[in-house]
Amino acid sequence: MPLKITVIGTGYLGATHAAAMAELGFEVLGLDIVPEKVEMLGRGEMPLYEPGLEELLRQHVAGLPGSSGRLRFTTSWEEAGAFGDVHFVCVNTPQKHGEYACDMSYVDSAVESLAPHLTRPTLVVGKSTVPVGSAARLAKRLAELAPAGEEAELAWNPEFLREGFAVQDTLRPDRLVVGVASERAESLLREVYAAPLAEGTPWVVTDYPTAELVKTAANSFLATKISFINAMAEICEAADGDVVKLAEAIGYDERIGKKFLRAGVGFGGGCLPKDLRAFMARAGELGADQALTFLREIDSINMRRRGHMVELAREAVGGGFLGKRVAVLGATFKPDSDDVRDSPALNVAGQIHLQGGQVTVYDPKGMENARRVFPTLGYAPTALDAVRGADVVLHLTEWREFRELDPATLGEVVTHRRILDGRNALDPELWRKAGWTYRALGRPRA
Incomplete structure (x- = not known):
């Protein structure tokens, strides 16, 4: 009998994973505790923007014309427990309010709610990003609460999704990492991922702690690379150098590589900032905080870039924002997403607004979410409307639409x-030829 799969939590990660599992041929049941979200997904509609995801969803949601019918959604833990052979936990692990540490309440609640309904041998697979040590604790709790006892096993399978590429990253991942405690768990996960494994996706089998550390280590490395080139941008500005040429030159070194070497206002989103901070907090709890003290400076460099952009904008309009109109192109933390969590673009816009500037924002996909976070900012329906009457224009999210203006x-x-x-x-020469004063972080003024 083919495996049946449940996905617990149907946010960005869970909805993507559920649709991808259905695409791979499995019968899938997605569970969420929010009835409105379940109803929306049941209509084949996504509560967020991710390229290709809604189309994939519609191909498989039961009851839609022409769908495979392999994907359904529910709010019932009992139904999920009875349905699934493999249960993927894909709930959120946000940063705790006022702390660096990770909030594990959603993961804990998912395990506590699912476990009492596991009456036969089953595998629960964590995909959420958690502090190292969580899996061992959750495995013990799962065995205590499940009627199946120790036959309700736990594995950890970290996700490496890039917003804007989530469907591709799930169906054709660049690696699969599984933290397991038995050969049976590994065998089940090999069955789940048979299609990408057949296409040559690398398969890395580890213990629980290593699997948990892989995601935070990867994100910390990427954050370090971004903050490194932004630190070089600070030096370039002081020395009248060009950080773009510097990045090009060092990027040819295959040990360094070209990716993540574009200097700018820094990283944001729902993963890198909070994962970085949670990693530092957990290292402190383990007594290994000195190993990660450098991450504090990585975080500091990143946040400093936002303030620097505000300073450049103030300088551009003559030293003060009062009575000045500022256009901000971009609200999301990255292109091809509607995610504005910890967005550098919105942070800069908000700072300028608080300092008296009249700020108008335009973003191709993030307007609705941006309005919820910063309702007092001005919003325009197009880039042209956003810049109308502006004393300075800030390009803060690298959407293709903006490059083609x-x-x-x-x-x-x-x-x-x-x-x-x-x-x-943007192309400096193109803008300067059109009579614009163009300035970018870490580049010569002209």
């Missing part, structure tokens, strides 16, 4: 042709 057309509606490229993604 015509500087001459925008120049006709602004008050002053000044642009600050916070992502080093």
Whole structure:
């Protein structure tokens, strides 16, 4: 009999995983405790934007025309327990309010709610990003609460999704890491991932702690690389160097590589910042905090870039924001997403607004979420409307739409042709030819 799969939590990670598992041919039941979300997904609609995900969902949700019917959603723990052979836990692990540490309450609640309904041999697979040591604790709790006892096993299978590429990363991952305590658990996961394994995806089998550490280590390395090039941008500005050329030159070294070397206003989103901080907090609890003290500076460099962009904008408009109109192109933390969590773009916009600037924001996909976070900012339906009457334009999220803007057309509606490229993604020559004063982080003024 083919395995039946449940996915606990249907947010960004869970909805993607559920749709991908159905695409791989499994019968899938997604569980969420929010009835409105379950109803929405049952209609084949996504509560968030991710390229290709809603289309994939519609191909498999039961009851939709032309769908495979392999994917359903429920709010019933009892139904999920009875249905699944393998249960993937995909709930959120946000940063605790006022602390660096990770909030494990959603993961703990998922295990506590599911376990009493596990009456036969089953595998519960954690995909959420958790502090190292969590899996061992949860495995013990699972065996205590499940009627199946120790035959209700736990494995840890960290996710490595990139927003904007989540469907691709789930169906064709660049590696699969599984932390297991038995050969049976590994065998079941090999069955789940048979398709990508057949295509040559690397398979890494570890213990629980190593599997938990892989995700936080990967995110910490990426954050370090981003903050490194942003630190070089600070030096380049002081020395009148060009960080873009510097990044190009060091990127040819295959030991370094070109990816994540674009200087700008730094990283944000729901993963890197909170994972970095949770990693530091957990290292402190383990008595190994000195090993990660460098991550504090990584975090500090990242946050400093936002303040620096505000300073550059203030300088561009003559030293003060009062009575000045500032256009912000971008609200999401990265392109091809509607996610505004810890967004550098919105943070900069908010700071300028609080200092008296009249800020108007435009983003291709993140407007609704941005309004919920910063309702007092101005919002425009197009980039052209956003820059109308602006004293300075800030480019803060590297959407393709912004790279394709015509500087001459925008120049006709602004008050002053000044642009600050916070992502080093625009063509300086093109903008300067159209009469704009162009400035970017870590690059010469002209």
